[in-house]
Amino acid sequence: MKRFLAFSLLLAALGSSGLACSANAQTVTDGSDKKASPFVKNTLKTLTKRFPDTHPFFRGITTHANAEKKQVVCGEISLSSSKTPEPDSFMLFGATEGENAPIVYEPREIPASIDSREVNMWINHGADLADLEEMGCVPEGSYRQYGDKLNQVLQNKKHSATR
Template identity: 60%
Template sequence: MKRFFALCILLPSLGSVAVHHTAAAQTMLDNSAQKASPFVKETLKSLTTRFPSAHPKFRKLSVHTNSDKKQVVCGQVSLSENKAPAEDSFLSFGASEDSEQPVVYEARPIPSTLDSREANQWINHGADLEELEELGCVPEGSYRQYGDSLNKVLQEHKINTTR
């Protein structure tokens, strides 16, 4: 009788947990996912679970194949709570069929002055942009432009500290 009572209490709670974890939905702000492949759907689902506190909104999805004949999906995601997110709230993302996680790049402007202790953080931040460029999700030369801007700020810091 005690086992039956315990099952009556546990089963409904287990069901609600399962529903909670599988109910993650994506919001498309344009019609770019009309004929999405299972790979694209899985990528969007992965991004939705990666940012569980936000309700991601996607747009500008595009799919192409890389030199290895693997599918690559590119697009933009916003983590804004607004129904109509601001243009600057969108982050570029990309994923390849042979990659584990989608790459998400937040385009943040490099500050005009930068402490040398923060340099590694900004270099690592640019690595995501480099990966998106390799995937074909951002224009070629984007990473070089980012690196040039970062080097300019670091050189300026070096000049100012040696004076």
């Protein structure tokens, strides 16, 4: 604790002496943020602030323009506490220039059975995937596959309930 306090005081002193101290709040694991636009940098900062208890890792950052000629950023974020996050810890994200907030989609396997109290949660979860598909961040048809699987689970529940 004493070392941390001494280090903090040293950094404060360096900052007040005119030396610039910069720290990245996020890490891009694959260098895909090279030549990132201010919009992309702001999106990464926004996502970092959304998850203040973690040190987010990003990868696969791409940009393109949508039909309205607005910039869209897509990529993956991991909230893993490991210094080298596992590949399956990454979640999809996307943001459109001028829109409210980036969308993060955590791919979760739909269970074989869903409690009726959880149906709305799964529907809302799929809405994030639909938004990412509309942005061009996931392949076309991703939301339909998700919806078909969810409907199949719900239909199986109805059939077993009527027996």
